[in-house]
Each structure stands twice: as C-alpha cells, then as structure tokens.
Amino acid sequence: MNIAIIGVGLIGGSFALALRREYADLCVIGIDRDADALDDALRRGVINEAASTAAVADCDVILVAVPVRQFPTVLAEIAGYLKAETVVTDTGSTKQDVIAAARAVLGHKISRFVPGHPIAGREHAGVAAAASELFEGKNVVLTPLEENTTESLERVRLLWRACGAKVIEIPAETHDAVFAAVSHLPHLLAFALVDEFAGRPNAKTLFSFAASGFRDFTRIASSSPEMWKDIALNNREALLRELNAYEAQLVVLREALEARDGDALQNLMARARHARDRWMAGELDGFRDEAI
Amino acid sequence: MNIAIIGVGLIGGSFALALRREYADLCVIGIDRDADALDDALRRGVINEAASTAAVADCDVILVAVPVRQFPTVLAEIAGYLKAETVVTDTGSTKQDVIAAARAVLGHKISRFVPGHPIAGREHAGVAAAASELFEGKNVVLTPLEENTTESLERVRLLWRACGAKVIEIPAETHDAVFAAVSHLPHLLAFALVDEFAGRPNAKTLFSFAASGFRDFTRIASSSPEMWKDIALNNREALLRELNAYEAQLVVLREALEARDGDALQNLMARARHARDRWMAGELDGFRDEAI
Numbered sequence: 220m221n222i223a224i225i226g227v228g229l230i231g232g233s234f235a236l237a238l239r240r241e242y243a244d245l246c247v248i249g250i251d252r253d254a255d256a257l258d259d260a261l262r263r264g265v266i267n268e269a270a271s272t273a274a275v276a277d278c279d280v281i282l283v284a285v286p287v288r289q290f291p292t293v294l295a296e297i298a299g300y301l302k303a304e305t306v307v308t309d310t311g312s313t314k315q316d317v318i319a320a321a322r323a324v325l326g327h328k329i330s331r332f333v334p335g336h337p338i339a340g341r342e343h344a345g346v347a348a349a350a351s352e353l354f355e356g357k358n359v360v361l362t363p364l365e366e367n368t369t370e371s372l373e374r375v376r377l378l379w380r381a382c383g384a385k386v387i388e389i390p391a392e393t394h395d396a397v398f399a400a401v402s403h404l405p406h407l408l409a410f411a412l413v414d415e416f417a418g419r420p421n422a423k424t425l426f427s428f429a430a431s432g433f434r435d436f437t438r439i440a441s442s443s444p445e446m447w448k449d450i451a452l453n454n455r456e457a458l459l460r461e462l463n464a465y466e467a468q469l470v471v472l473r474e475a476l477e478a479r480d481g482d483a484l485q486n487l488m489a490r491a492r493h494a495r496d497r498w499m500a501g502e503l504d505g506f507r508d509e510a511i
Numbered sequence: 512m513n514i515a516i517i518g519v520g521l522i523g524g525s526f527a528l529a530l531r532r533e534y535a536d537l538c539v540i541g542i543d544r545d546a547d548a549l550d551d552a553l554r555r556g557v558i559n560e561a562a563s564t565a566a567v568a569d570c571d572v573i574l575v576a577v578p579v580r581q582f583p584t585v586l587a588e589i590a591g592y593l594k595a596e597t598v599v600t601d602t603g604s605t606k607q608d609v610i611a612a613a614r615a616v617l618g619h620k621i622s623r624f625v626p627g628h629p630i631a632g633r634e635h636a637g638v639a640a641a642a643s644e645l646f647e648g649k650n651v652v653l654t655p656l657e658e659n660t661t662e663s664l665e666r667v668r669l670l671w672r673a674c675g676a677k678v679i680e681i682p683a684e685t686h687d688a689v690f691a692a693v694s695h696l697p698h699l700l701a702f703a704l705v706d707e708f709a710g711r712p713n714a715k716t717l718f719s720f721a722a723s724g725f726r727d728f729t730r731i732a733s734s735s736p737e738m739w740k741d742i743a744l745n746n747r748e749a750l751l752r753e754l755n756a757y758e759a760q761l762v763v764l765r766e767a768l769e770a771r772d773g774d775a776l777q778n779l780m781a782r783a784r785h786a787r788d789r790w791m792a793g794e795l796d797g798f799r800d801e802a803i
Contacts, residue, residue, distance in 0.1 A: 288773075338722045358720070393716075400708065401721040405728045407764060408700065410783040415760040416692060417786035422803040424685075426786070426795040428650070429693040430630045435727040436697045440787050444780035448773050455768055462765055466758065468707040472699060473754055476747055481580075481740050488736035491702040494709035494718070495732050503718040511714040 223248045223270075223278040225293055227260040229341060230310045231284030232349025235265050237382035240351045248274050260346045276300040280374065283309040288449040291320040298324045306371045308333045308378075312398065312446075314362045314391040316453040330366045333375040334391060335359060336398075337384060344443045355383035362391035387506060399457035404465060406447050407458070409440040515562075515570040517542045517585055519552040521633060522602045523576030524641025527557050529674035532643045540566050552638045568592040572666065575601040580741040583612040590616045598663045600625045600670075604690065604738075606654045606683040608745040622658045625667040626683060627651060628690075629676060636735045647675035654683035679798060691749035696757060698739050699750070701732040 222238065224231040227249040235247045249266035251257045257269040268274075275281050275297045285293055290311065301307070307325075311317040314334050321332045339357040341348050359379040363372050376386045389397075416425045451458055475483035494511060497503055503511055514530065516523040519541040527539045541558035543549045549561040560566075567573050567589045577585055582603065593599070599617075603609040606626050613624045631649040633640050651671040655664050668678045681689075708717045743750055767775035786803060789795055795803055 338720070340724075358722075360720075397716060397720045401717050401725050405704065405725055408704070408761075409728060410780045411760045411764055412697065412700070412757065413783035413787050414779050415757060417782055417803060420802050421800040422786070423795055423797055423799055423801040425689060425693050426790045426803070427798045428630070428652075428689045429790065430650075432632075432731045433693050433697055434791070435730045436701060437783075437787055438727045439724045440780075440783045441791070442780075442784070444777045444784055447780055448777035451768060451776055452771060452773055455771065459765065459768055462761065462768070465704065465707060466761060466765075468703045469700075469754065469758060472703055473751065473758075476743060476751055476754070479744060479747065481744055484743055485736045485740035487706050488702045488732075488734075488739055490709055491705035491729075491732045492734070492736055494714070495705050495729055498718045498721065499726070499733070503715055505715060506719045507715050508713040509715040510712050511709060511718070 220244075220280070221246045221248060221278045223250055223275045223281045224266065225250045225272075225275075225281065225283045225297070226285035226289075227251045227256055227266060227346050228284060229344050229346070229348045229353070230337060230339075231282060232260060232265045232346040233339075233351065233353035234282055234284065234310070234337075234382060235260075236349055236351035237354060238378065241381045248278060250274065256346055263346065263349075265346055265349055272296045273300055275305070276302065278302075278305060280378065281305060281307045283307065283311075286443075286446045286449045287311045287313050287317060287453045290317050291323065294320055295324045298326075298328070301325075301328055303328075304331070306331045306333065306374050308335050308375045310335060310337055312336060312402070312450045313454040314394045318362070318364065318391055329364065330368050331371040332364065333367055333371050334362045334364070335375060335379070336362075336394065337379070339384075340442075343441070344446070352383065354379070357384050359384040359386050360394055361386060361388045362394050363388055389506070395454050395457050399454050399461045403450055403454055403458050404461040406439050406442060407451065407462065408465070409437045410447070413437050413440045512536075512572070513538045513540060513570045515540045515542055515567045515573045516558065517564075517567075517573065517575045517589070518577035518581075519543045519548055519558060519638050520576065521636050521638070521640045521645070522629060522631075523574060524552060524557045524638040525631075525643065525645035526574055526576070526602070526629075526674060527552075528641055528643035529646060530670065533673045540570060542566065548638055555638065555641075557638055557641055564588045565592055567597070568594065570597060572670065573597060573599045575599065575603075578735075578738045578741045579603045579605050579609060579745045582609050583615065586612055587616045590618075590620070593617075593620055595620075596623070598623045598625065598666050600627045600667045602627060602629055604628060604694070604742045605746040606686045610654070610656065610683055621656065622660050623663040624656065625659055625663050626654045626656070627667060627671070628654075628686065629671070631676075632734075635733070636738070644675065646671070649676050651676040651678050652686055653678060653680045654686050655680055681798070687746050687749050691746050691753045695742055695746055695750050696753040698731050698734060699743060699754065700757070701729045702739070705729050705732045
C-alpha cells in the first residue's frame with residue numbers, strides 16, 4: 220500500500236510513524252511546500268520518499284494535513300492525478316469549509332473523500348514533534364458525506380484504528396459547532412490574554428509573577444498562529460456565536476462583582492468546579508446531547 | 512520554637528510539613544474551624560497539636576492561612592492573646608484588604624504583622640494535598656509595612672527560605688494589581704467558560720469532545736469556590752479593571768474576526784506565542800517594570 224501525506228508536520232508525521240509501525244511493507248510518500256520540512260522528515264525516517272504532487276497518482280490513500288486555508292489549493296492540485304479508487308482524507312480542525320473545498324474540485328470523486336479530524340496535538344508543531352503514539356487512545360472524528368462509499372469510509376476508519384485512535388462519526392455541522400466551543404474559543408481566549416499583557420508597559424513585571432495557573436491557562440497560546448488564524452476564519456460564524464455567548468457570561472460575572480454578590484460568584488464557581496470534576500472523572504463521556 | 516497555623520489546609524499544612532522537616536524540635540499547633548480537618552492534620556503528622564485560638568498565646572510565630580474573607584474575624588480573635596514579641600504572618604492571595612483588617616484590630620502590634628503570599632498551590636485544596644516540597648523553588652511575595660520591625664520581617668523571610676522558597680518584596684498595592692492580572696482574572700475566565708458550557712442543553716456532547724487544550728485551560732476552574740469568591744470580592748476594583756481590559760481585547764479580536772482580517776488575527780496570535788515562549792524560556796524573569 221502507498222500512502223501520500225500532504226503536509227508533513229506534527230499530525231501528518233505522526234500518522235506516518237504510527238502506520239509504519241503497524242504495516243511493515245507500507246510506503247509513505249511525503250509532499251510539502253516546505254522543502255526543509257520534507258528533508259527533515261526523510262532524515263528522521265518519518266517518510267519513505269519525498270515527492271511532488273504528481274506522486275499522488277501512485278497512491279491508494281492520501282492524507283491532507285495542511286492548515287485549513289490551504290485546502291482549496293491543495294485539493295485543486297491533486298484532483299487531476301487521483302486514480303478512481305484512491306481514498307482521500309484530511310485532518311483539518313474545521314470540516315464544513317474543507318468539505319465545500321473538496322466538493323468544488325473533486326467532482327464524482329467526492330465519494331472517496333472522507334473528512335476527518337484527529338483530536339490530538341501538542342503545542343509545538345512540526346515534524347520534529349511527530350510521534351507514533353500521538354493518537355493512542357485519542358478520538359478521531361470523521362464527518363462522512365452521504366456520497367461516501369462504504370469501502371472508503373471503512374478504509375479510513377481502519378487506518379485511524381491502526382494508529383490506536385477511537386473513531387467517532389458525527390455530522391460536519393455538529394463538529395464545527397462543538398469545536399468552536401470546546402477548542403477554538405479557548406484558543407482565542409488564551410491568545411487574547413497573553414497578547415493583552417505583552418502589550419503593557421509593565422509586561423515584564425506581570426510575566427515575572429505569573430505562575431503555574433497562568434502557564435496552563437495559556438498553554439494553547441503557544442500553538443501555531445498560522446493554523447489558528449485559519450481555523451478562526453474558516454469557522455468564523457460558529458466562533459463568533461461562541462465569543463458572544465462568552466462575552467455575555469463575562470457580563471454576568473462583572474455584574475455580580477460590581478454588586479459584591481458573593482453568593483452569585485461562589486455559585487457560579489461551584490457549578491464550574493463540579494462540572495469540570497465530573498468531566499475529569501469520566502462521568503460526562505458519551506457524545507449525547509444532554510444537559511448535565 | 513512554637514508555631515501556630517490557623518487554617519490547616521493545603522498551604523498551612525505544607526508550611527507545617529516543610530518547617531518540621533527543617534527544624535526537628537519545632538512544635539506546630541494547628542487551629543481550624545473545621546474539627547475534622549484538624550483531626551486529619553494530626554493523624555497525618557502535619558501538626559504536633561490541635562488547639563483552640565487561645566493557644567496562640569504560647570506561640571512565637573502565627574501563620575494565618577484561611578480564606579481572605581475570614582481575616583477580620585480571625586485577627587480579631589487572636590489579637591488579645593498575642594505576646595508582645597509574637598510575629599504574625601499570612602498567606603492571603605490579596606494583600607491590601609488583609610492589611611486593612613490587621614490595622615483595624617492589632618493596634619501597635621501591627622509592627623509584627625508581616626503580610627505574605629506564597630505563589631504555590633494545587634487545584635485540590637485541603638490538608639490531604641499538603642506536601643513539604645510545595646514551596647520548593649517557588650516565589651513567596653512579602654508586602655512589608657513601614658511599621659514592621661526588622662526582626663519580624665527577617666524572621667518571616669527565614670521561615671519561607673527554610674521551606675525552599677524565594678522571597679520577593681513589593682508594595683501591597685503592586686501585589687494586588689499584578690495578581691489581579693496574572694492570577695485572579697484567569698481564574699475568573701476559566702470558571703466562566705466551564706459554567707457557561709455546563710448550563711447548555713447539549714453540555715454532555717460539549718464535554719465529551721473537550722480534550723487536553725480545554726483540560727489545561729480550565730484546570731484552575733477546579734479551585735476552591737469559597738477561596739476564589741473571597742479573592743474576587745477582596746480585590747474587586749483591580750479585578751474589575753482587568754476584566755474591562757480583557758473585554759476590550761475581546762472586542763478587538765471580534766472585530767478582526769467579523770472583518771475577516773486574517774493578518775490582524777495572525778499578528779495578535781504570533782505576538783502572544785512569542786511572549787509566552789520567551790516567558791517559558793525564562794527570558795522575562797526579573798520583576799522590573801518594563802515593556803517586552
């Protein structure tokens with residue numbers, strides 16, 4: 220089996236490493252706009268070959284793992300080379316936009332494009348951070364299309380399971396709404412806080428006194444600005460809805476603080492702690508639309 | 512030497528354990544409104560004796576480690592028992608309010624009240640989480656009063672250094688302004704996010720898809736609601752200023768998102784990542800008022 224990885228970074232590289240660990244005779248072909256990243260991936264043994272886009276013509280499966288704003292370009296480039304039976308999947312953090320880009324250029328081959336999103340990462344990007352165990356025990360969300368062939372979908376499921384991941388399937392719209400809340404918004408909030416402090420005349424004092432609470436709260440602000448700018452723009456409507464909801468919640472908090480309403484503050488904090496503790500204890504697992 | 516710890520929780524208990532490790536003949540007396548916590552502290556060997564408030568009359572040093580809203584009551588209770596030479600210090604996360612409470616009841620004994628704030632913690636409170644190494648390598652901020660005797664200040668410094676901490680001295684007003692930004696605001700923001708999700712009809716779906724970014728961003732939302740309600744109320748003005756500044760920053764972000772301004776978004780994210788990476792690399796240490 221030949222697999223092409225387009226975008227040999229943390230995610231693409233880890234996918235390659237995990238599959239090569241499982242399938243000894245697999246040939247992984249790396250394709251990347253960044254020639255240095257490609258050299259690095261080859262030197263580290265992440266890929267078997269470095270190639271240009273035309274090489275996808277010889278592949279059975281193609282994983283597109285580039286920042287989401289590059290999908291229209293990348294998909295347009297590969298569309299002409301695809302064999303009828305080639306399965307294409309992706310790792311984009313937003314799904315409706317990626318699907319729209321795929322529909323625009325893949326024609327009837329859309330039946331073999333299976334949209335995916337592995338819920339795994341590290342704050343440091345790049346192939347140097349890639350690891351075969353990155354997806355071990357993690358969720359991979361697929362948002363299958365009604366046109367998808369059973370065989371394409373099953374192939375993508377099997378590959379992710381071979382990486383040690385748990386496969387979950389939901390509609391693309393649900394995916395984008397849920398991740399706007401639990402992932403995209405927190406990233407925006409963390410970037411916002413660090414930048415706000417960094418711009419002050421006493422920034423050095425502030426950072427000097429920042430401790431482990433601040434460190435963990437802002438860990439995701441060390442993520443890739445290019446990747447997260449793309450996600451923010453491509454999931455803009457859902458993210459704006461989440462931002463508005465959060466701003467409304469801050470107004471509630473501010474009013475409680477202004478009114479010196481200790482009960483309201485403590486109740487809100489206690490509800491938050493209770494929900495988080497239940498989540499950490501695994502009591503909220505289940506992917507069902509329910510109040511808690 | 513006899514030391515009384517009023518409030519035998521995570522912080523008070525860890526102070527006791529660290530000092531008992533250093534000073535074999537030290538006698539630590541625990542005082543707590545919660546009789547069970549006191550029994551637990553005794554059983555775990557955190558304190559040598561459980562006692563009531565009157566026992567402070569036999570102590571050389573008293574550490575007040577209760578939620579900050581309880582300071583006026585606790586200080587009023589102990590004021591009458593203090594020997595002339597007894598040094599009193601505290602671990603409150605806010606300082607101007609604690610100092611005001613001390614001034615109101617201690618009279619001339621204010622010269623031996625040295626306000627302090629150890630920058631260490633864990634999200635789980637209580638004496639069960641106490642550990643002798645909690646303050647190892649951590650900062651302890653003292654905000655000395657102009658009335659403080661040299662001897663009292665030096666005694667408190669030495670005790671914290673014996674716990675392995677690094678002692679820093681700044682004015683109480685600076686302390687409260689800095690911690691409103693780097694600690695109190697992030698706690699409020701984390702509690703706000705978790706509570707906002709917990710209140711939704713699809714809360715279970717949201718929490719089911721939340722991953723490590725959300726986990727770290729909200730770690731501080733598992734902190735004690737009572738303690739953080741107290742901090743929010745007692746550092747209310749500074750916290751409201753920080754909340755306003757953060758809300759203004761969210762407006763900047765929202766406008767960039769509404770205008771699809773990818774450059775503005777990416778620049779803000781890149782500034783944040785750069786500042787955070789410098790901070791993590793130790794390049795912003797120094798406690799000096801400087802832009803970065």
